Amino acid sequence: MVITVFGLGFVGLTTALGFAEYGHEVYGVEINQNRLDTIKSGKLPFLEPGLDEALKRHIDGRFHPISTSELGYAVAQSDCVYYCVGTPYGKDGQADITYLLAAIDQTVESVNDERFRVLVVKSTIPPSTTEQKIIPYLGSKGIIPGEQYGVANNPEFLREGHCWDDFIKADRIVLGVSDNKSEAVIRSIYASQSMPVFCVSLNTGEFIKYLSNTLLATLISYSNEMSVIADTIGGIDIVQAFRILHLDKRWGGCDMASYVYPGCGYGGYCLPKDTNALYSVTKTAGFDAQILKNVIDTNDAMPRYIVDRIQKVIGVSDKSVKIGILGLSFKPGSDDVRDAPSAKIIAKLIESGYNNVLGYDPVANDEFKAHYSLKMSYYTDYAKLLEDADTLVIATAWPEFKDIHQRTDKPVIDCRFML
Numbered sequence: 453m454v455i456t457v458f459g460l461g462f463v464g465l466t467t468a469l470g471f472a473e474y475g476h477e478v479y480g481v482e483i484n485q486n487r488l489d490t491i492k493s494g495k496l497p498f499l500e501p502g503l504d505e506a507l508k509r510h511i512d513g514r515f516h517p518i519s520t521s522e523l524g525y526a527v528a529q530s531d532c533v534y535y536c537v538g539t540p541y542g543k544d545g546q547a548d549i550t551y552l553l554a555a556i557d558q559t560v561e562s563v564n565d566e567r568f569r570v571l572v573v574k575s576t577i578p579p580s581t582t583e584q585k586i587i588p589y590l591g592s593k594g595i596i597p598g599e600q601y602g603v604a605n606n607p608e609f610l611r612e613g614h615c616w617d618d619f620i621k622a623d624r625i626v627l628g629v630s631d632n633k634s635e636a637v638i639r640s641i642y643a644s645q646s647m648p649v650f651c652v653s654l655n656t657g658e659f660i661k662y663l664s665n666t667l668l669a670t671l672i673s674y675s676n677e678m679s680v681i682a683d684t685i686g687g688i689d690i691v692q693a694f695r696i697l698h699l700d701k702r703w704g705g706c707d708m709a710s711y712v713y714p715g716c717g718y719g720g721y722c723l724p725k726d727t728n729a730l731y732s733v734t735k736t737a738g739f740d741a742q743i744l745k746n747v748i749d750t751n752d753a754m755p756r757y758i759v760d761r762i763q764k765v766i767g768v769s770d771k772s773v774k775i776g777i778l779g780l781s782f783k784p785g786s787d788d789v790r791d792a793p794s795a796k797i798i799a800k801l802i803e804s805g806y807n808n809v810l811g812y813d814p815v816a817n818d819e820f821k822a823h824y825s826l827k828m829s830y831y832t833d834y835a836k837l838l839e840d841a842d843t844l845v846i847a848t849a850w851p852e853f854k855d856i857h858q859r860t861d862k863p864v865i866d867c868r869f870m871l
């Protein structure tokens with residue numbers, strides 16, 4: 453089968469290489485020229501263990517990274533077009549589907565033949581988006597889904613830092629479809645694989661992705677609120693309490709348990725925007741979802757609470773104190789800084805008058821500097837930061853911070869409860 457994949461970010465590059473690994477011929481389209489050139493040279497544009505090997509295996513074979521100028525040839529060959537472009541925060545927390553609609557435009561404008569193709573959305577879009585926005589959009593161009601084009605979704609559940617493994621060893625494949633012809637085409641992509649494939653309605657496919665992400669966000673906000681409750685009451689060892697909670701054999705020990713643990717609030721590209729988007733789409737549909745609302749509010753309140761914790765340690769009067777922020781990426785094992793809690797904490801510290809913020813991350817300094825214009829100094833040497841800072845704040849749970857108490861006797865505020 454021949455497949456075109458739009459967007460070579462975390463999801464798109466993994467999907468394109470994963471389909472190549474299954475034995476399909478894959479064209480990967482990317483509009484960011486730097487990103488495309490990096491991929492063409494056989495290198496990853498971000499840190500993602502395992503994906504580098506897959507890129508080396510397929511770059512001169514079944515995987516063809518291309519620019520939009522080569523799109524016509526790629527789409528003409530393709531049975532399926534996958535969309536893995538960003539769906540960022542839009543107005544009032546809604547998902548912004550501008551990139552998705554632009555990529556759909558580029559697809560339908562690139563060919564002029566009678567061949568049946570399936571347009572598959574892998575980007576995360578709120579339930580009802582395909583039915584209420586994408587199909588009418590295609591309709592406005594004279595395209596009736598099910599005839600020349602099929603329309604479907606195939607949400608992605610991978611975790612950054614584990615993209616390749618999560619894709620190749622996916623526990624389930626969800627296909628949101630509305631016609632048999634499209635279902636047959638997408639099923640054949642996965643025909644050589646052993647994971648179960650579930651075909652559901654378009655809205656159900658979209659909903660399952662949000663069911664998953666909002667559950668994770670809820671577990672995190674629950675844990676964070678519990679840590680604030682414990683801190684407010686006092687005399688409670690939060691780390692010990694959560695570790696003992698995890699011994700419950702009904703669910704302790706499973707991977708999901710890692711989400712039932714306090715920290716700085718959830719961040720990264722998905723959980724913040726997806727919880728907001730589901731809340732927003734539901735509110736527009738007439739229901740004000742209270743659990744989701746509180747999950748979001750709890751998360752939004754975390755940076756303020758953490759800055760209060762820092763101020764309790766350093767005192768509010770001396771604003772020139774040097775505060776060392778350890779970890780800038782949104783989670784360890786990744787250089788992704790999108791919606792990183794560290795950025796919100798630093799912004800709040802600066803807003804509160806602290807003008808000596810020092811930051812260190814083992815891999816994400818450059819990304820962070822490029823993404824945020826925060827007035828702070830960057831350190832590439834962890835030992836030097838320990839030497840220069842007066843107070844240390846662990847904002848990302850990188851394993852190298854584990855022995856910090858053996859390396860310094862300065863105050864450490866462990867916002868990840870990792871020590």
Ligand SMILES: NC(=O)c1ccc[n+]([C@@H]2O[C@H](COP(=O)([O-])OP(=O)(O)OC[C@H]3O[C@@H](n4cnc5c(N)ncnc54)[C@H](O)[C@@H]3O)[C@@H](O)[C@H]2O)c1
Binds near residue numbers: 574
């Ligand atoms: N990152 C994750 O962990 C994750 C997991 C599951 C689902 N998702 C969802 O997958 C989607 C993509 O996420 P991501 O993290 O891979 O985003 P990303 O920002 O890393 O990648 C998106 C890429 O699409 C490219 N692009 C945009 N418009 C294009 C066009 N018209 N033609 C070609 N390329 C184009 C961008 O330049 C970018 O490189 C989002 O909807 C996200 O919510 C992400």
